[in-house]
């Protein structure tokens with residue numbers, strides 16, 4: 001083992017004996033699929049988020065799909081979202097044969113621009129083809145990196161036009177947010193996210209009708225009332241009714257057991273990320289070849305997205321990543337915008353310059369490791385490597 005060259009992975013979940021014991025206990029109980037532990041996990045997330053309804057699902061992708069279905073999105077409808085996201089956000093729109101309508105991000109953040117949304121709603125701009133009578137039915141904002149988008153403005157615009165709002169909260173952790181709305185928010189518990197259960201997600205909302213529909217569709221479209229009725233002792237326990245062709249999106253207790261432990265540690269884990277982000281920002285802020293991210297107080301800091309000033313360096317972002325890899329530092333890019341991806345590009349006739357902010361940020365940014373189990377020496381190695389490479393290719397030493 002050489003602490004100077006061992007590869008530092010981009011992401012690593014923070015697990016201890018507690019998560020191990022929680023899984024073992026589920027296995028020993030003999031009930032490994034959705035059951036009491038998942039119900040407990042849902043209850044705890046609802047409490048932490050201060051909402052009426054919470055539904056565990058096997059991924060955020062499933063949750064977003066159920067949310068769109070429950071919002072009445074149909075074939076041919078349009079849903080506004082950001083190109084600066086993971087494909088899951090937009091692919092679920094296509095599951096329903098509806099169409100994503102991309103709105104570029106703000107100059108200051110990686111989040112969807114309310115000005116661009118307004119232009120789309122007023123039909124002042126639409127990349128690709130938007131028939132003049134096309135029905136825009138929903139907005140899916142993404143809270144990129146855990147930095148909240150302009151929720152109040154988006155909720156207001158949606159309210160005025162009668163649009164559903166489905167929040168992609170894949171980078172958030174449960175805390176009170178939906179107190180002002182009937183919107184639906186979806187968390188991800190994927191291996192790299194704030195709370196990691198391997199695969200998993202949770203839908204939260206205060207909208208009773210949507211919660212009902214999602215609960216039914218989450219598990220094969222089984223009529224829950226009939227299910228509960230027939231489950232009562234003395235009734236026909238084998239009988240149930242199907243009211244729609246639903247999905248198999250439930251979360252097993254093995255995953256929920258990990259989730260309960262992770263939820264309990266969530267604030268501590270965020271505190272660690274806050275410390276790491278502060279250390280990075282402090283170390284990088286004196287160098288004009290780097291553009292450090294700024295964080296709002298409530299940000300989960302799921303991601304640390306650093307940008308290079310390409311006028312100040314003789315290398316580009318790709319080369320920066322290569323040099324970091326050579327020094328044993330894992331990185332990632334959040335995101336290669338969806339309008340550059342073959343499918344969306346071809347399907348909707350999109351060009352790179354259609355979303356200039358997304359393009360610019362994509363070309364100059366990369367994400368550094370930020371997770372609780374990073375050791376002090378690993379953090380130092382990461383900082384040293386970034387500065388060493390930057391100084392090596394610094395175009396001018398003048399500020």
Ligand SMILES: *Cc1c(COP(=O)(O)O)cnc(C)c1O
Pocket residue numbers: 058059060061062085086088089142168170171187188189190200201
């Ligand atoms: C991870 C992620 C998703 C999908 O989450 P899964 O739980 O893997 O389905 C959706 N949107 C964003 C922004 C993500 O980062």
